[in-house]
Amino acid sequence: MMKWLLVALMLYTAAFVMLQAGYSGPVQTVVWKLGHVTLGGYAGYWLDRAAFRDRIRWDTPPLVMIRRAIIMAAAMYTLGTGL
Structure with missing residues (x-):
């Protein structure tokens, strides 16, 4: 399961890099939400x-x-929807 934690951290890092680069479009939002779901x-x-x-x-x-x-699905749904 450590692999999935690392994947989540990589997705959050990618979203943060996109934000720092000045891009805040739909791709950055999708990457951020994928981090939540993971x-x-x-x-x-x-x-x-x-x-x-x-x-x-x-x-x-x-x-x-x-x-x-x-x-697991309940936790993924909760974080994915932002509740």
Whole structure:
């Protein structure tokens, strides 16, 4: 999951560089929002891990995987919409 945190930081850095270069168009906004969504996925994963203390392996029941996907999607949606 560290890869996704680094991707979020790279997206935020790219948006900040665009802002410093004087460009504040729709591409900068999309990059900024992609950073939010990526960070939401990272946060949702760790929220699930902290709340339920389990890892997903090859023999994990499907409902556990669905639970984690719902929690991650909720965090991604919340940060993506700016709530």
